[in-house]
Amino acid sequence: MSYTNKSSKLRLILLGTVVAMMILEAFLKLVSVKDLWGISRALTGEKLTDCVARDRQFHHKLMPNCNGVIKTLDYTVNLATNSLGFRDEEINKKKKDYRVLILGDSFAEGWGVEVDDRFDNVAQEVLTARNKKTEIINAGVRSYSPILALTLLKDKLIDFDPDMVILIFDMSDLHDDFYYGGWQRHFDKVKEIDPGWSAEIEVWPPEYTGLKQILMNSEAFKTVYREVGTSFLNKKHKLTLTNLSWDISLFAKAQGWENFDKAWNLNIANILLMSHFLDQKGIEFAIAVVPRGIYVSDSEWGRGREPLGIEKNKLYEPLPIEIIQKALSIRNIKTIDLYESLGNSGKFPLYYGFDGHWTVEGNRIVGEVLANYLYDI
Structure with a gap:
């Protein structure tokens, strides 16, 4: 030639x-990578995008006054949103009783059960039976991590005058807070709320710098770089911003890797910022860490582990729960313990086999724990 x-x-x-x-x-x-994830699951017969719309501020949201379904390989449940776009009844701005606001992701939203069987409504029924006047509002939205929950709280929900906010923290939030803007978004939110405040926690992993930072403005480069980089880094058992912002299952796979404890610093910083924001308003705050099925039983969440690279038939040590709860405890942030009640219930299944969310029985146990916590306030 x-x-x-x-x-x-x-x-x-x-x-x-x-x-x-x-x-x-x-x-x-x-079309974001999370959209592609939903599309890929739709090819298996699942239906996860009813009433979902893209949003520049929140990445996505549930559309107001919308009806649809949530369908996975495990279940089909109804989805109906109120005028604010939450899977709950209409909210009256004028409150009568002690008002509790629930924030979080799909565990909070109640994937896997009808609304009446969701943990917050279980708690509401228990409290009503005990003559404890409490109103529980559920504003959970799928894939909403602490930074999105804080944004939602500050910009839209604080006007509903909650007496207490409870954040349902899920293990996938490790990935999501990095995916939705990382440390830069945290610092931007600090400037909005209180420029003089600091979480006083190590910023880890470091952000991209130089040419890589510039190239990351390209969605194409970012996608290819993270996909290739994550495969390489995971084989090396190394945590960096690249795989933390790409692999949603590192909360399990990376246990035992170097710097695993530091990987949660961003989540902790965002939770501390939420606590600080609520302190300024005189509003109580608590966090409930969701123990995934792998921490409760070696057989829970059985079929859904392998596609994510999580070992089957293994009972994982609850290391992420311990890291989060210890970090919050030393800073005097209240936590609601779900791990002991779910792990010692003697019931099975508490989690769906493929989807991994709480079953009706799992929601019942969580609802009773929540009711006991609120009753003692």
Whole structure:
């Protein structure tokens, strides 16, 4: 092959690569990786996108006054939202009783059960039976991590005058807080709430700098870099910003890796900021850490582990729960212990086999724990 032909072929390859990257960039501007995850699950017959809309501030939200279903390989449940876009009854701004606001992700939203069987309504029934006047509002939205919950609280829900806020913290929040903006978004939120405040916790892992930081503005580059980098880093058992913002199952797979405890610093910082914001308003705050099924039994969440690279038939040590609760305890933030009650219930299953969310029985146990906590206030 002549030099001219080789040169022409090389130019065509480069041009094709550039065009492909431009197409990928445009596509990813319209469809996020989390959207692709939902689409891939839809191919298996699941239906996870009813009433979901993209949102510039929150990444996504539930549409107001919408009806649909949540369908997984384990269950199909109804989905109905109120005028604010939450899976709950309408909220009256004028409160009559002690008002509790629930924030969190799909565990808070109640995937896997009808609303009447969800933990907050179980708690409401128990408290009513005990003549404890309490109103529980559930504003949980799938995949909402602490930084999104704080944004929702500050910008939209604080006007409903809650007496207490309870954050349902899920293990997948380890990934989500990095995915939704990382440390930079945390510091931006600090500037909004109290520029003089600091979480006084190590910023780890460090943010991208230099050329890599510039290239990360490209959705195409970011997607390819994180996909390739995560595969390499996971094989090396190394945690960095790359795989923490890409692999949703590192809360389990990375136990025992170096710096695993530091990986939770961003979550802790965002929770501390939420606590500080509520302290300024004179509102009580507590956090309930969701123990995934792998910490409760070697057989819970059985079929759903393998696709995520989590070992089957293994009872994992509750290390993430211990890390979070210890960090909050030394800072005098109240926690609601779900781990002991779920682990010692003697009931099975408490979690769906593939989907991994609480079953009706799991929600009942969590609801009773919540009711006992609120009754003693």
